[in-house]
Amino acid sequence: MEAAIGVLVSQFKAYAGSDGSSDTLSRGEFQKLVASQLPNLVKDAGDPAVIDHLMSTLDENCDGELTFLEFWQLVGRLANQHGGFGK
Template identity: 40%
Template sequence: MSSKYSGGPTETERCIESLLAVFQRYAGRDGNATSLSKKEFLTFMNTELASFTKNQKDPGVLDRMMKKLDMNNDGQLDFGEFLNLIGGLAQACHVQVTSSPTSSGPQRP
């Protein structure tokens, strides 16, 4: 992905490329490269979002998340369903950052 208006990809384009790469890294380990199986989803969550999963006191939370994200009930998460997870997490982080009494918003790198 490369922006036609600049010398290289924009920050947003790089973020999209990163999401695609992460999804592709985990999808297909069980044979279908277009979706995450439950096992692949659990591997993704325990690797990429380990701080979230390690802080969970409820052992069934990941199963319920998978079931809720699997909109077509096929036992797999396609890229769109995966993006619902990422979007929901990003939204929760945004709410946390913007509701902090000492926060003036996200800090620029």
Template identity: 40%
Template sequence: MCSNLKKAMMGLIDVFHSYSGKEGDKYKLSKGELKTLLQRELGDLMAASNDPTVVDKIMTDLDENQDGQVDFQEFVVLVAALTVACNDFFIDCEKSCKKN
């Protein structure tokens, strides 16, 4: 039986590869593939941003080697950053609730 962490890791790998390779390299996300992934998988977070250039900004930030694509390692950086932000948000909420 898989641990929760192993399931989460397998989930990340599955999500990445379910979007990568539709427009070229099967091991990388094009800008269009990244946009589709973000809209389908993180639509609620994306909708919170009223910035129409948010995908461009994310792509620029993630594409460390500037090849116009996001590889798995670059994708994991996004997931890690979002996870930290969500954790910080929930910790702050918990602290606020305890004060009230």
């Protein structure tokens, strides 16, 4: 699990850092990350409406960017669905 956490953190920072700040994901960075890294777990990851909806549900402070903790909520939801938990 430690390796998986390391991968999640490094991927977040790699995508977040494309516009200068490695602390948050802009909408564009988030879309690139989801489309590239989660294409099988996020339906229609290339659809801007899907990305807008995800951003609005994850962006708790409504600043238009996602912190790692905000992004982590998506990881938890996807893991929950993928594992068949909460059905």
